Amino acid sequence: MAQVKMVGVVGAGQMGAGIAQLVAAANLQVLMSDVDSVALARGMRTIASSLARFVKKGTLAQVIGMHFMNPPPLMQLVEIVRGPATADEVFGTIKNLAERLGKTVTCSRDFPGFIVNRILMPMINEAFYALMEGIGSPQDIDVGMKLGTNQPMGPLTLADFIGLDTCLSIMNVLHKGLGDSKYRPCPLLIQYVDAGWHGRKSGRGVYSYNSSLAWLYDWDVKIFALHRLYHGVKAPIFIILKDANTTIMGIFL
Numbered sequence: 001m002a003q004v005k006m007v008g009v010v011g012a013g014q015m016g017a018g019i020a021q022l023v024a025a026a027n028l029q030v031l032m033s034d035v036d037s038v039a040l041a042r043g044m045r046t047i048a049s050s051l052a053r054f055v056k057k058g059t060l061a062q063v064i065g066m067h068f069m070n071p072p073p074l075m076q077l078v079e080i081v082r083g084p085a086t087a088d089e090v091f092g093t094i095k096n097l098a099e100r101l102g103k104t105v106t107c108s109r110d111f112p113g114f115i116v117n118r119i120l121m122p123m124i125n126e127a128f129y130a131l132m133e134g135i136g137s138p139q140d141i142d143v144g145m146k147l148g149t150n151q152p153m154g155p156l157t158l159a160d161f162i163g164l165d166t167c168l169s170i171m172n173v174l175h176k177g178l179g180d181s182k183y184r185p186c187p188l189l190i191q192y193v194d195a196g197w198h199g200r201k202s203g204r205g206v207y208s209y210n211s212s213l214a215w216l217y218d219w220d221v222k223i224f225a226l227h228r229l230y231h232g233v234k235a236p237i238f239i240i241l242k243d244a245n246t247t248i249m250g251i252f253l
């Protein structure tokens, strides 16, 4: 079976930079591109500190989909998407690659949203309808779904992590691709995206995040906060940022 030696990543945002780091850490060469040079530089900065790799252009032998989850280095699943013409050999090569990256693989046919987004995004969209119709506050909707259905976080919190622009674009893909009105994006979601409320990455989504600290939510930054007590008085919080490559820096707030 052919062994993958180089991976091309198109887009250097949340997903692209994460996938590039994951792949580079598995000792594969990575070519990452982006239409926006600022985004590319930001993506490179995120991973460049210790994952510099030589990159070269390659050719695509055959197209097959790998759908990573966010954040790619942490999430267990990769959906492999097979088209009707995808050869078993190509599927085997890509499955082998995903397993080398430490992932569990599921296989989906090439339909809009594959499996995970086909089920997840309508739930998130419905949470926006519930919010728009005043059925509950964001907190009520999130806590209700988190504790009531045993999910690690509620759908609106998750939408802010994913990016509301990304959620809207996936709903549009489902709506257009499947042609069923049940996938129409919620007007409130459209309104938030039009307002530039793209979630954590922009500092504002369903919830507000201090925009000067929005970058702290990047997937590769783990935050450890220590309260210091001086003579019984709580001192400023000391935050240690530890990225995946153990670079540590301290900030006093």
Ligand SMILES: NC(=O)c1ccc[n+]([C@@H]2O[C@H](COP(=O)([O-])OP(=O)(O)OC[C@H]3O[C@@H](n4cnc5c(N)ncnc54)[C@H](O)[C@@H]3O)[C@@H](O)[C@H]2O)c1
Binding pocket: 010, 011, 012, 013, 014, 015, 016, 033, 034, 035, 036, 039, 040, 067, 068, 069, 070, 161, 162, 163, 166, 170
């Ligand atoms: N965010 C998630 O949770 C998540 C999870 C799985 C898959 N995805 C998918 O990954 C993709 C990227 O999402 P993201 O969250 O990283 O978004 P993002 O906004 O963080 O980054 C997208 C990047 O792609 C670049 N770009 C746009 N058009 C391009 C083009 N034609 N060529 C090269 N670069 C281009 C943009 O400049 C931007 O830097 C989307 O298709 C999304 O559906 C996202």
